[in-house]
Amino acid sequence: MFPQMSFAITLARPALMFHLEAIFSLFAGDKTFAHNLQTYLLSKDHINLKFEFQDGNGKIKVDSIE
Template sequence: MLSGNTKFLQGVQIYLLSRDHSNLKSDFRHGNGKIMVNCIENQPAAELVLGKHVFLSVAEYYLRTKTG
């Protein structure tokens, strides 16, 4: 889904970095670990899965890569 398109990935990254961390965390909680990013102009919508596409901390990433 998110591999291969550098412009698209950069847009998603900028979107995520621009979000307030606690609000982003809350959005993932309310979406059962998923959010839909559909507000980037001229780019398709993308469903992001917490712990697969997005990690909210280095510790989460580290734990996932150690056990997965």
């Protein structure tokens, strides 16, 4: 009746991508602080983080990195 068909479905979720050189420059090359910033950002809800960046015109204040 119907010709045989096959298809694939790929499920993906949003993920953050980092410009590592820019992050390193924020912390004068200190990789520990740069890694901590990435961890902090990855721990946030992506939708809320997006809104924070939109509200801050592309910037957010992070004051809890140790």
